[in-house]
Every structure is written in structure tokens, then in C-alpha cells.
Amino acid sequence: MPADSLGAISKLASGGQATIYKVSGGAPILRALPYTELVYKEYNRSERATLDPDMLDNMAQYAAQLMSGPEGLGDRLAWPLATVEREGALSGFLMRRAPQQFVIRLQLPSGEKPTLAEAQLLLNDEQYLVDRQLPVHDRWRLQFLRDTADTLAQLHRSGIIVGDLSPKNLLASFTTRPCCFFLDCDTMRMTDRSALEQVETPGWEVPSGEVLATTASDAYKLALLAARLFAGDQDSKDVTSLSAVYSPLGQLAQRGMSTDPSVRPTPANWLATLDAATTRATTALPWERIGRNGDGVGPPTDAPTTSPTRDAPIALPPVPGALAPNNPGRIFGIALAALVGFLLVIGVVAQAFNRPSGGEPSATPGSTSPAFDAPTGARLALSNSQVQIDQTYSATASGFSPGEDVRFSWTGPTNGVMGIFPADSTGSGSPGP
Structure with a gap:
């Protein structure tokens, strides 16, 4: 396709081989492509001299088969989707932009x-x-x-x-x-x-x-x-x-x-x-491992106890299999980046943690972050309407599968992971006194 048919493009990066442009989308010629978030890689003139345009065309033609294959390789690759010409010669190609989960x-x-x-x-x-x-x-x-x-x-x-x-x-x-x-x-x-x-x-x-x-x-x-x-x-x-x-x-x-x-x-x-x-591997995080080595170095003051949650369009989704505390009846390990010593009124959201992988993550309400779906009807009720840093509080969990680990996060003045505990043997009711 001609480069001038791509619509508005904006430079993202450049290097010795090529320049990468963000494609704004909306151009009619782009509608047939399998992705809407696209980038255009335009080769430098010196690189075009060594390029095999027929092979790049073959790769772009193979894209449809690659994307529709049963193994889902398209979700793992920034594969060439279509070649682009400028001044009558192949100048580069279109590919999908790296998905947000990789930012x-x-x-x-x-x-x-x-x-x-x-x-x-x-x-x-x-x-x-x-x-x-x-x-x-x-x-x-x-x-x-x-x-x-x-x-x-x-x-x-x-x-x-x-x-x-x-x-x-x-x-x-x-x-x-x-x-x-x-x-x-x-x-x-x-x-x-x-x-x-x-x-x-x-x-x-x-x-x-x-x-x-x-x-x-x-x-x-x-x-x-x-x-x-x-x-x-x-x-x-x-x-x-x-x-x-x-x-x-x-x-x-x-x-x-x-x-x-x-x-x-x-x-x-x-x-x-x-x-x-x-199945044998530890889930200790870096700041936990350093602390256990006895050198007195702990997590940064704003480091998460398990993994950061997203409170902006680009952030870090949850990490698998984080350590559960030994006391199954208490939420603990609360970590905040700021507001230390203040009381926070919070709304608690429960998410299924370490659930079997069965598809793409879904978006958490009010956020662009991916998060795995919580079980239908899953709820967490705190015994307190206000919480304080470094304190523990009783909670009642319901609607979770037996033995399922649960991650809790809140929405309020700031977002973050509150803590984790293993569900009780029945998966319902209070996990402890």
C-alpha cells in the first residue's frame, strides 16, 4: 500500500536500521488488517539496498495464516501485516503495536x-x-x-x-x-x-x-x-x-x-x-529476598507487597503466585506509596488470584489495566470502614472457589494491593476469626 494512504503518522523512535511511526488509524485501507493499534517501520535508504522485497511480501501474505492458526502465534509476534511503498519502491511494513500488557x-x-x-x-x-x-x-x-x-x-x-x-x-x-x-x-x-x-x-x-x-x-x-x-x-x-x-x-x-x-x-x-x-519454585519478591539475606535492605517505601496495580493507562498488572501470609484470618502487609499515617476510607474490590489461565484478561472497572475475572458473586467485606497503615483487620470473603488464593485491592485516593490470604476450605464465609 502507498505510504501516503496510511493517514496521519507520528514518529515514535529511530535507529540505524529504520524509523518507527505510530499510525493514527482510520484510513480506509487499514480496515482489512486484523489489528487497530499499528506502527509503520520505514527502512533507511541504506537498509533498503539489502532488503529482499519479495520475501517481505511473502511474510506479509503469510500473516493471515499465522493469525488464524490454532496455536495463536499472532498474539506473540509483531509480524509484518502489509508492505508499504514510497516513490514506487518498497519502503517498509505495517505491524501491530506491542500490546499494553507489555508496557x-x-x-x-x-x-x-x-x-x-x-x-x-x-x-x-x-x-x-x-x-x-x-x-x-x-x-x-x-x-x-x-x-x-x-x-x-x-x-x-x-x-x-x-x-x-x-x-x-x-x-x-x-x-x-x-x-x-x-x-x-x-x-x-x-x-x-x-x-x-x-x-x-x-x-x-x-x-x-x-x-x-x-x-x-x-x-x-x-x-x-x-x-x-x-x-x-x-x-x-x-x-x-x-x-x-x-x-x-x-x-x-x-x-x-x-x-x-x-x-x-x-x-x-x-x-x-x-x-x-x-511447582517447586518460590514466589518471594526481590525486596523480600534481600531482606531475608539479612543485609537490612527492605522494599522501597512505595514498593508493593505483591505487585503494583494500575491507576493510570500504563502500569504494571498483577504478578502470579505471590506469597500468602501464615495467618489466614487476617489481611496484612498493607503498603502504600503515600499518605502514611492517614486514615483512608476505601471501597474494596476482590480479584481472583492465580486463577487458571483460560483467555485474555478483562479490564477492571474504571481502569485500563488487564485483570483476570473474579468469580461470579465474589465479595469481600471488611469489618472496618476505615483502615490504617501497618494494621490488620478481619474480613469476610464469599463466592470464591475452595482453596483459591485471593488478591484484594482498593479504589480511593490511590490504588494498590492490600494483601493476600488463602481462602478457607469451603471457599465461603469468614476465612478466620
Whole structure:
């Protein structure tokens, strides 16, 4: 389609390869595309000289099949949807914009900054995670790895190789069931062809002399991701931390980083072991882990006790499997970013926590944040109409499934997670005295 038919566009970012524009939408030519939130990637002139326009056209034509496939790969990829021409020559392509669940409000010294949740944020030590208020625990890491491995396995079954797999073009969602999202899909290899010359991100190269963009190279980089995600390091190949979580995972990663491509486990080979490890994994958050190590460092004053909730269009959704307190009859662990020492009149909203994944999150009333649906008729009643920081209060929960963990949040002068407790054995009535 012609570039001048896209309607209004605005520049989002630019780099050595291309410039990214937000497409405002509404242009008639865009109505046939499967997504309304679109961006246009326009290659720089030097990049167009090496571009294979026929291959990029083939990728765009494959989009419909990819989006309608039973494995739902379209939800994990910024795949080319349509090619764009300028001055009679192919200049770039349209792709979906990264979904909102892959945007976080990153805590920086200068304040909060909405940013893409690139996987490179996760490859840092505990203190970095505390400073940035990233609610990452071992179970979350394993679930994110599991989704990434599963997506790679699906791509390979479709004849698609990622090639330049790196934490810069891989996004993570901080949702109840973590998932991945791949950027730069135009660089992927399909049916043994690539639209662009294959390159690798520094620090994520395959062993010297190895062919680029193969199933074996993807397997190598998945092993790197696993090791570095648990080592908290951008460059490490040490599997000690990964092995400490579950020793068979360390063995898989060690084989995955072998210089012999034939011995590397495929992404599909990781799935059962990741499932087994997840059932054993801790859900301790970074500020909890640092505190337990005895160095006296606790959470930031405005850090959530479990995970932040959204009180603006861009924010951080809930984290899975957060620790429940030992006293099942009390709500505790209340944490607020401000208003310390003041009484708050609150309206309490109960959300189902760690519910089985069965579809897309729905929006919480009055917010754009995704949240998994609470059970029908689920209610929480506090015994007090006012609460105070660091205090505990009795509550009555009803309408929840037996043994189901419940997350509570409030709406008022500020939003936030109040605390968590396990439901009683019947799933109804008061969980304790």
C-alpha cells in the first residue's frame, strides 16, 4: 500500500536500521488488517539496498495464516501485516503495536517512565529489581521461560526461525500468567529465506563459525536466556543459580550452550522440565529476598507487597503466585506509596488470584489495566470502614472457589494491593476469626 494512504503518522523512535511511526488509524485501507493499534517501520535508504522485497511480501501474505492458526502465534509476534511503498519502491511494513500488557511504568531516579518491558530488564541483580520495583520471582521467571520456549517451538513447527534472539527484541508481560512478545519479526528466517541480512546482538552470538538463524541457534540463545535470567546478569553463562532452582534445568542449559549444535535440547524439550520446576519454585519478591539475606535492605517505601496495580493507562498488572501470609484470618502487609499515617476510607474490590489461565484478561472497572475475572458473586467485606497503615483487620470473603488464593485491592485516593490470604476450605464465609 502507498505510504501516503496510511493517514496521519507520528514518529515514535529511530535507529540505524529504520524509523518507527505510530499510525493514527482510520484510513480506509487499514480496515482489512486484523489489528487497530499499528506502527509503520520505514527502512533507511541504506537498509533498503539489502532488503529482499519479495520475501517481505511473502511474510506479509503469510500473516493471515499465522493469525488464524490454532496455536495463536499472532498474539506473540509483531509480524509484518502489509508492505508499504514510497516513490514506487518498497519502503517498509505495517505491524501491530506491542500490546499494553507489555508496557510497564519503570521506576527511575527521575520518576516513573512508561517503557516497553524488554527482557533485558530482567537480567540484573536483586538490588536493580528492587530499585526498579520489578516484582519478579522464580516462579514468574520459569513461567516466562516456559511461554518463550513454547512460542519458539511453535515457530519452528511453522518453519520460522527467530535468528537474532536477544533480550532487546523480546518483551515480557507482568500478568498473572507471564508471556512473551517478539519484536523485529522482519529479521526472522522463513522457508530458509530472510528479508534482511542475518545479524546477531553482541553478547548473544552463536559459537564462532556456526551458521546463523537455525533451530540450533535459537536453542543456544534460549539456553543463554535461561542462565542469565536466574544469574541476574547480562553476559553470564554460569548455570549455578538456575541449577539451584531445579538441577535438571541447569543440565538442559549446559547442553543448550554446547558448541555442538546436535546435542542442544530443542525449545520443546524444555517444556516438561519447566513445568516440573514451576511447582517447586518460590514466589518471594526481590525486596523480600534481600531482606531475608539479612543485609537490612527492605522494599522501597512505595514498593508493593505483591505487585503494583494500575491507576493510570500504563502500569504494571498483577504478578502470579505471590506469597500468602501464615495467618489466614487476617489481611496484612498493607503498603502504600503515600499518605502514611492517614486514615483512608476505601471501597474494596476482590480479584481472583492465580486463577487458571483460560483467555485474555478483562479490564477492571474504571481502569485500563488487564485483570483476570473474579468469580461470579465474589465479595469481600471488611469489618472496618476505615483502615490504617501497618494494621490488620478481619474480613469476610464469599463466592470464591475452595482453596483459591485471593488478591484484594482498593479504589480511593490511590490504588494498590492490600494483601493476600488463602481462602478457607469451603471457599465461603469468614476465612478466620
